[in-house]
Amino acid sequence: MKRRQFIQSTAGAGVTFAAGLLPFAARAASLRVVVVGGGMAGAAVAKFIRLWSKGEISVSLIEKDTSYVSNILSNEVVTGKRPSIDSLAYSYTALTTKYGVQRIQGTVTGIDDINKTVTYETPAGSNSVLTYDRLVLAPGLDFDLMPGMTSASQYDTTVPHAWKAGVQTTLLRNQLLAMPDWQNVVITVPLAPYRCPPGPYERACVIADWLRTRKPNSKVVMLDANPEIQAQKTNF
Ligand SMILES: Cc1cc2nc3c(=O)[nH]c(=O)nc-3n(C[C@H](O)[C@H](O)[C@H](O)COP(=O)(O)OP(=O)(O)OC[C@H]3O[C@@H](n4cnc5c(N)ncnc54)[C@H](O)[C@@H]3O)c2cc1C
Numbered sequence: 287m288k289r290r291q292f293i294q295s296t297a298g299a300g301v302t303f304a305a306g307l308l309p310f311a312a313r314a315a316s317l318r319v320v321v322v323g324g325g326m327a328g329a330a331v332a333k334f335i336r337l338w339s340k341g342e343i344s345v346s347l348i349e350k351d352t353s354y355v356s357n358i359l360s361n362e363v364v365t366g367k368r369p370s371i372d373s374l375a376y377s378y379t380a381l382t383t384k385y386g387v388q389r390i391q392g393t394v395t396g397i398d399d400i401n402k403t404v405t406y407e408t409p410a411g412s413n414s415v416l417t418y419d420r421l422v423l424a425p426g427l428d429f430d431l432m433p434g435m436t437s438a439s440q441y442d443t444t445v446p447h448a449w450k451a452g453v454q455t456t457l458l459r460n461q462l463l464a465m466p467d468w469q470n471v472v473i474t475v476p477l478a479p480y481r482c483p484p485g486p487y488e489r490a491c492v493i494a495d496w497l498r499t500r501k502p503n504s505k506v507v508m509l510d511a512n513p514e515i516q517a518q519k520t521n522f
Contacts, residue, residue: 317343320404320418322394324349324378328424336385345386346416348406350393353377357482360451361489364459365496371455390416397421426450427481432474449485462493467501477511484517486510491522 319335321328324347332347353375362368381387392406392414404416429447431438441447446454446461462471471493475486486508494506515522 317419318417319343319345319420319422320416321345321347321422321424322404323424323426324351324354324381324389325424325426327426328422329354329378329381331422331424332381332387333385336387341386344388346388346390346418347378347381348390348392348394348404348416349378350391352391355451355455357449357451360448360455361492363451363455364448364462364489365492366459366463371451371453374451394425397423449481462496465501465504468503469501470504471497471506473506473508475508475510475512475516478516484522487515487517487522 319332321332324332328347328349332345335343335345355371356374356376358374359368360371360374363371363374368374378387378389382389390406392408394404394406395413396405397403398405399421402418402421404418404421406414406416408414429438429441429449432445435441435445442453442457446457448454448458465471473486473490473493490506490508497504497506
């Protein structure tokens with residue numbers, strides 16, 4: 287049974303839960319879901335729990351940033367087709383005004399799954415605690431240091447991976463513009479599984495295409511940990 291059908295059928299029929307022994311509709315009014323991370327996954331979960339519960343389940347979304355910058359189409363910023371990364375930033379206004387999600391800006395620092403609480407740090411630097419009935423963790427991913435790197439801050443200054451759209455996308459763009467017409471672009475591909483299998487190959491193609499006319503003596507070198515292309519093999 288799909289989750290959607292499950293929620294719809296239980297809400298409609300007033301199914302009782304062994305643990306709570308209250309009809310779902312009655313419990314739902316006081317149920318609180320906390321979602322950590324307002325990216326594609328977290329925002330979608332928050333929206334559809336509100337929609338499918340017909341507003342009966344309260345949803346709090348804790349996200350550290352003020353807006354979400356979409357990875358999708360960020361390659362257009364890398365190649366200059368899109369003038370700025372700002373056009374890929376999305377606010378959380380629709381989630382709050384249209385769907386009634388409670389948006390909290392903060393960085394989650396701890397979870398107590400016995401007492402069902404989440405601790406987060408507010409932008410002002412203080413700690414707050416939120417209780418939940420159900421918790422959804424959707425914080426995306428973080429990056430390990432590459433061999434030879436000493437600090438993650440190097441990703442923001444010298445070797446942008448730009449797999450999280452934002453400042454690094456712009457940095458990569460500026461590095462491409464500044465490089466002389468003989469230097470090469472090296473792209474590494476980690477061993478699968480990794481997020482967005484076509485990502486590195488797509489980026490290699492768009493940068494190579496850009497270099498072809500802008501810096502014809504430069505090229506893209508791919509260091510791929512995988513034995514073969516991981517997605518859309520024929521296409522790439
Ligand atoms: C260049 C590129 C192109 C892509 N193109 C496509 C595409 O065309 N189509 C497609 O479907 N996918 C595409 N993807 C993949 C897609 O971007 C990811 O699969 C998607 O972003 C994953 O969503 P997520 O919600 O899990 O994580 P994210 O989108 O990374 O969101 C995680 C969120 O959690 C927040 N967060 C993290 N830690 C905390 C914390 N402790 N407290 C509070 N908040 C926190 C972050 O600020 C962030 O907003 C692409 C990816 C890249 C890199």
